[in-house]
Amino acid sequence: MPFSSPRTTLTQYLIEQRRRYPHASGRFNNLILDVALACKAVARAVAQGRLADMHGLHVDSEGVRVNVQGETQQKLDVYANQTMIEMTENSGHLAGMASEEMPEPWQIIDRPRGKHLLVFDPLDGSSNIDVNMTVGSIFSVLRAPEDVIGSGRDVKAEDFFQPGSSQLAAGYALYGPSTMFVLSVGHGVAGFTLDPNLGEFMLTHPDIQIPPDTQEFAINASNSRFWEPPVKRYVDECLAGKTGPRGKDFNMRWIASMVAEAHRILMRGGVFMYPRDTKDPAKAGRLRLLYEANPIGFLMEQAGGRASTGHQGALQLQPQDLHQRIGLVFGSRNEVERIERYHAEPQPLQWHNPLFVERSLFID
Numbered sequence: 100m101p102f103s104s105p106r107t108t109l110t111q112y113l114i115e116q117r118r119r120y121p122h123a124s125g126r127f128n129n130l131i132l133d134v135a136l137a138c139k140a141v142a143r144a145v146a147q148g149r150l151a152d153m154h155g156l157h158v159d160s161e162g163v164r165v166n167v168q169g170e171t172q173q174k175l176d177v178y179a180n181q182t183m184i185e186m187t188e189n190s191g192h193l194a195g196m197a198s199e200e201m202p203e204p205w206q207i208i209d210r211p212r213g214k215h216l217l218v219f220d221p222l223d224g225s226s227n228i229d230v231n232m233t234v235g236s237i238f239s240v241l242r243a244p245e246d247v248i249g250s251g252r253d254v255k256a257e258d259f260f261q262p263g264s265s266q267l268a269a270g271y272a273l274y275g276p277s278t279m280f281v282l283s284v285g286h287g288v289a290g291f292t293l294d295p296n297l298g299e300f301m302l303t304h305p306d307i308q309i310p311p312d313t314q315e316f317a318i319n320a321s322n323s324r325f326w327e328p329p330v331k332r333y334v335d336e337c338l339a340g341k342t343g344p345r346g347k348d349f350n351m352r353w354i355a356s357m358v359a360e361a362h363r364i365l366m367r368g369g370v371f372m373y374p375r376d377t378k379d380p381a382k383a384g385r386l387r388l389l390y391e392a393n394p395i396g397f398l399m400e401q402a403g404g405r406a407s408t409g410h411q412g413a414l415q416l417q418p419q420d421l422h423q424r425i426g427l428v429f430g431s432r433n434e435v436e437r438i439e440r441y442h443a444e445p446q447p448l449q450w451h452n453p454l455f456v457e458r459s460l461f462i463d
């Protein structure tokens with residue numbers, strides 16, 4: 100294979116970004132590099148799969164574990180969570196961490212504490228692990244509250260309750276046909292591909308932009324009977340295609356791995372919906388605000404797209420719980436804004452008529 104011209108590494112990219120902040124200490128860059136290192140270790144474990152006995156449920160002395168979400172933990176969930184902690188907690192950059200797999204914040208013990216909070220979903224889309232489909236790790240970096248930095252006290256859940264708009268950085272690693280690391284430090288979005296020979300993430304997708312319009316949507320249509328009328332209306336209009344009010348045909352996708360759907364949308368546009376629905380009235384939605392919606396929403400908006408609950412911008416939401424769920428819509432800006440408009444419009448009478456359900460294109 101011919102040698103290609105030299106590419107920018109993740110480290111070089113971060114140094115370039117830091118030049119915008121001459122007083123920055125470089126600690127922030129080291130934190131991102133620690134996260135990237137953890138992702139490389141997880142990528143290797145995901146790739147080895149059964150060969151490394153990495154598939155199946157995690158079983159320890161207490162049997163099969165169920166996380167705070169009520170989901171059974173898989174071996175790779177536990178491995179990815181542990182790896183993210185081990186690769187980042189020694190560095191002195193963190194005041195604390197929170198993860199999908201841990202009910203309470205993780206304290207940095209017997210080590211120097213830093214100014215940042217790391218929030219992560221160690222392995223998103225884990226129902227896909229055993230069938231060798233794409234999964235990923237999602238992360239978000241926040242500044243710790245000033246009194247945490249000043250006193251070095253233990254972190255509390257409330258310290259993480261910051262709206263997505265205050266994230267310092269967010270990103271994900273995608274364990275797909277190639278491993279990618281997609282990052283925003285607040286100045287656009289850049290994508291890096293892991294060069295397995297060098298063990299380095301190389302800049303392959305500078306300045307990712309989401310087209311404002313799209314003809315592709317992603318939703319779990321098996322939930323259609325639980326959707327709220329504005330979502331049903333939007334999907335019905337897409338399905339009606341050229342002959343409907345949109346006047347164009349749409350394509351549909353569903354990977355059941357939100358991070359993979361987000362990646363597709365960053366690459367070629369589209370809209371993703373896991374809206375609030377009536378399936379389980381105790382849950383406001385399926386996806387978690389702090390470690391799924393906020394980091395992915397940050398990337399979407401940094402790439403010119405939008406993330407919303409359907410009613411308001413997702414990044415403006417004030418979190419109230421570490422594991423809070425929300426309804427989420429993200430992707431191409433004009434489509435997300437259309438869905439928001441449908442939510443804001445007074446609902447036509449027909450939406451209140453139960454017979455309308457019979458006329459839906461998603462008849463169960």
Ligand code: F6P
Pocket residue numbers: 223224225226319355356357358373385386391
């Ligand atoms: O974290 C939740 C998640 O795994 C997402 O990655 C994905 O979009 C969704 O759940 C899949 O949900 P469902 O099982 O309803 O298709």
